[in-house]
Amino acid sequence: MRDLAIPEIFGSLVFNEEVMHTRLPKQVHAALRECIENDKPLSFEIAQSVASAMKTWAVEKGATHFTHWFQPMTGITAEKHDSFIKPIGEGKIIMHFSGKELIRSEPDASAFPSGGLRATFEARGYTAWDPTSYAFIKDKTLCIPSIFCSYGGQVLDKKTPLLRSLQAVNKQSLRILNLLGNPTGATHVYAEVGGEQEYFLIDRDLYNQREDLCLTGRTLFGARPPKGQEMENHYFGNIKPRVKAFMEDLDIELWKLGVYAKTEHNEVAPAQHELAPIYSDSNTAVDHNQLTMEIMRNVAIKHNLACLLHEKPFAGINGSGKHNNWSLKTNTGINLFKPGKTPAENLQFLLFLAAVIKGTDEYQDLLRASCASPSNDHRLGGNEAPPAIVSLYLGDELGSVVEALEHDEHVEPIERAVMKSGVKVIPRFNKDTSDRNRTAPFAFTGNKFEFRMVGSSASLSTPNVVLNTILAEELCQFADELEGASDFDVAAHALIARVLKNHGKIIFNGNNYSPAWIKEAERRGLLNLKTCIDALPAYIAEKNVELFRKHKIFNGEELAARYEISLENYCKVLQIEALTMIDMVKKSIYPSVCEYMGTVADTICSKRAVAANFACEMEVSLLTKLSDYSDNLFKACVKLEKDLKRAADITDLVECAHFYRDAITKDMEETRHFADELELITAKNYWPFPTYTDLTNSVV
Ligand code: ADP
Numbered sequence: 133m134r135d136l137a138i139p140e141i142f143g144s145l146v147f148n149e150e151v152m153h154t155r156l157p158k159q160v161h162a163a164l165r166e167c168i169e170n171d172k173p174l175s176f177e178i179a180q181s182v183a184s185a186m187k188t189w190a191v192e193k194g195a196t197h198f199t200h201w202f203q204p205m206t207g208i209t210a211e212k213h214d215s216f217i218k219p220i221g222e223g224k225i226i227m228h229f230s231g232k233e234l235i236r237s238e239p240d241a242s243a244f245p246s247g248g249l250r251a252t253f254e255a256r257g258y259t260a261w262d263p264t265s266y267a268f269i270k271d272k273t274l275c276i277p278s279i280f281c282s283y284g285g286q287v288l289d290k291k292t293p294l295l296r297s298l299q300a301v302n303k304q305s306l307r308i309l310n311l312l313g314n315p316t317g318a319t320h321v322y323a324e325v326g327g328e329q330e331y332f333l334i335d336r337d338l339y340n341q342r343e344d345l346c347l348t349g350r351t352l353f354g355a356r357p358p359k360g361q362e363m364e365n366h367y368f369g370n371i372k373p374r375v376k377a378f379m380e381d382l383d384i385e386l387w388k389l390g391v392y393a394k395t396e397h398n399e400v401a402p403a404q405h406e407l408a409p410i411y412s413d414s415n416t417a418v419d420h421n422q423l424t425m426e427i428m429r430n431v432a433i434k435h436n437l438a439c440l441l442h443e444k445p446f447a448g449i450n451g452s453g454k455h456n457n458w459s460l461k462t463n464t465g466i467n468l469f470k471p472g473k474t475p476a477e478n479l480q481f482l483l484f485l486a487a488v489i490k491g492t493d494e495y496q497d498l499l500r501a502s503c504a505s506p507s508n509d510h511r512l513g514g515n516e517a518p519p520a521i522v523s524l525y526l527g528d529e530l531g532s533v534v535e536a537l538e539h540d541e542h543v544e545p546i547e548r549a550v551m552k553s554g555v556k557v558i559p560r561f562n563k564d565t566s567d568r569n570r571t572a573p574f575a576f577t578g579n580k581f582e583f584r585m586v587g588s589s590a591s592l593s594t595p596n597v598v599l600n601t602i603l604a605e606e607l608c609q610f611a612d613e614l615e616g617a618s619d620f621d622v623a624a625h626a627l628i629a630r631v632l633k634n635h636g637k638i639i640f641n642g643n644n645y646s647p648a649w650i651k652e653a654e655r656r657g658l659l660n661l662k663t664c665i666d667a668l669p670a671y672i673a674e675k676n677v678e679l680f681r682k683h684k685i686f687n688g689e690e691l692a693a694r695y696e697i698s699l700e701n702y703c704k705v706l707q708i709e710a711l712t713m714i715d716m717v718k719k720s721i722y723p724s725v726c727e728y729m730g731t732v733a734d735t736i737c738s739k740r741a742v743a744a745n746f747a748c749e750m751e752v753s754l755l756t757k758l759s760d761y762s763d764n765l766f767k768a769c770v771k772l773e774k775d776l777k778r779a780a781d782i783t784d785l786v787e788c789a790h791f792y793r794d795a796i797t798k799d800m801e802e803t804r805h806f807a808d809e810l811e812l813i814t815a816k817n818y819w820p821f822p823t824y825t826d827l828t829n830s831v832v
């Protein structure tokens with residue numbers, strides 16, 4: 133019996149290859165494929181024909197509206213719905229969708245972040261159809277994945293630079309393949325990505341009782357619970373029925389949208405989970421991750437749950453990341469990061485590996501910046517993994533290959549060891565050649581690289597733009613050098629040995645969490661950009677501006693704009709968090725604690741009225757603590773308010789961001805400290821919102 137395809141079982145809401153095959157005239161479909169595969173512009177006639185077929189299909193599926201679906205610099209997606217209806221006279225209305233409407237749209241760009249690229253009076257912006265990512269139906273609306281730029285042509289979104297970086301890495305990879313004789317006749321190299329998504333699930337009723345979760349996505353208060361993740365029993369633990377029901381629903385919703393969610397499991401922290409899809413081309417994967425986050429939030433609501441995508445919803449337990457698995461594949465099916473049985477003799481693999489090593493070392497700052505956000509600061513450089521120091525893990529096998537090549541020594545091929553369990557009935561199988569390393573920010577994992585620094589709420593776009601662009605640059609340098617060589621093999625080996633010698637310092641196969649690594653990294657001269665504010669200037673560093681300019685990804689102005697938008701975002705996020713804190717302290721914590729203190733004080737008075745010699749030791753001690761902590765909380769909160777006013781007066785953006793990082797975050801820590809102390813000694817029925825224990829054990 134043949135296996136059933138997912139669309140046959142669950143239905144499909146994607147205008148994909150299969151639908152196009154049946155719905156588009158043959159020559160139109162062929163012309164569209166030609167454009168996509170060879171990066172060629174699309175003619176208007178083809179667009180017209182595609183639009184008409186798309187509309188008919190979408191209307192049959194119940195769609196009434198269409199929208200260009202794009203990714204402005206807010207980091208989330210944007211859409212503006214138009215209905216298909218069109219009057220044709222005599223009171224008649226038809227469902228219509230033109231080629232022009234498919235190709236471009238003109239949203240008012242003034243309400244999106246532009247980092248000064250577009251004055252408000254020049255509001256015009258354009259979205260334009262990206263034919264390399266399939267259109268799909270969501271909420272009865274035909275969504276057309278699109279890029280977004282200003283009237284002047286400047287990039288205002290996250291998709292355009294990604295598409296440009298894919299062109300760059302394609303071009304430079306082909307140069308290297310051609311030098312190697314291009315045995316499979318590849319004409320296109322694609323970057324492929326699988327983005328693993330971590331998230332928390334909590335009960336929605338409890339979520340609604342926490343102003344901090346509703347407004348900022350994370351808890352700004354919360355004392356350490358008696359039981360956190362110390363029992364290490366949540367990771368891969370059995371999945372609770374309510375979570376299981378959510379995951380099942382989520383999978384089906386995602387499958388309908390062509391997002392092939394494959395693996396779902398419990399993560400390390402209580403209430404934390406992960407979803408991994410089957411990898412796809414990088415552009416689609418980035419779009420799909422945005423969709424995944426949106427669908428997760430919506431499906432959660434249906435189950436009366438709240439899906440938290442913030443990097444650090446709870447202090448003291450693990451935060452959430454997004455692992456970006458990344459590889460390069462030719463249109464002839466060759467994975468360029470596949471080492472094969474004898475990696476030391478696989479010149480193609482070694483050249484691509486050397487390019488990754490050199491790029492990671494030379495552009496550590498950019499890789500770090502590509503994951504920089506105020507929320508990710510709680511993970512990177514905080515007390516958990518991965519650290520803010522960029523390094524590359526290769527594992528033992530590849531590590532020894534690299535070492536031998538660097539010193540021009542012979543490399544013994546490594547035999548695959550057989551796994552023996554000591555139980556006869558268990559089938560034997562070959563072990564992997566390297567163990568897993570969960571602590572590395574960037575790791576080689578067999579035939580792909582896994583970049584683990586990305587935050588759970590972030591778009592996957594920027595990290596991939598950086599990965600593709602730095603690889604393009606290194607491959608370009610290699611090709612420039614090797615194209616002129618008289619003996620290619622000799623020159624290539626010399627180049628690889630030189631790269632490993634000069635850039636081997638970026639390779640680290642040990643434990644990235646250990647304090648010894650921080651010292652060792654410093655000795656090696658690696659960067660340790662602890663906060664977002666330390667990392668972001670990489671966008672305007674001269675060497676990086678030159679990199680992006682050379683490969684036609686961004687010009688200097690666009691990079692300066694991105695830097696400005698990120699700084700602004702940092703200040704805004706912290707301001708909202710600080711104001712939320714103050715609001716919760718004043719409107720919830722003060723009143724509750726006052727009431728509780730009143731009760732304790734009344735108890736003392738009543739007891740002493742009965743007998744004046746009652747010591748009331750417990751009550752007095754408790755009341756003293758409540759009173760002291762409240763006074764300290766009051767002082768901390770007043771200081772926070774004062775500093776927020778100071779921040780508002782700082783006109784220089786860089787200075788303002790530094791002030792937020794250095795002063796406001798400290799004030800917030802202080803405020804939280806006293807509030808958390810109060811939580812620990814206030815009676816449960818007086819405390820104004822659900823605690824960590826309530827929240828992380830709310831889903832059964
Ligand atoms: P883990 O990282 O937990 O070991 P897997 O090895 O199963 O998990 O892979 C994690 C993710 O990597 C999945 O989304 C998978 O589709 C993706 N992936 C697997 N192979 C590749 C590849 N060649 N290129 C890009 N992503 C890949």
Ligand code: MG
Nearest residue numbers: 328455457582
């Ligand atoms: Mg992984």
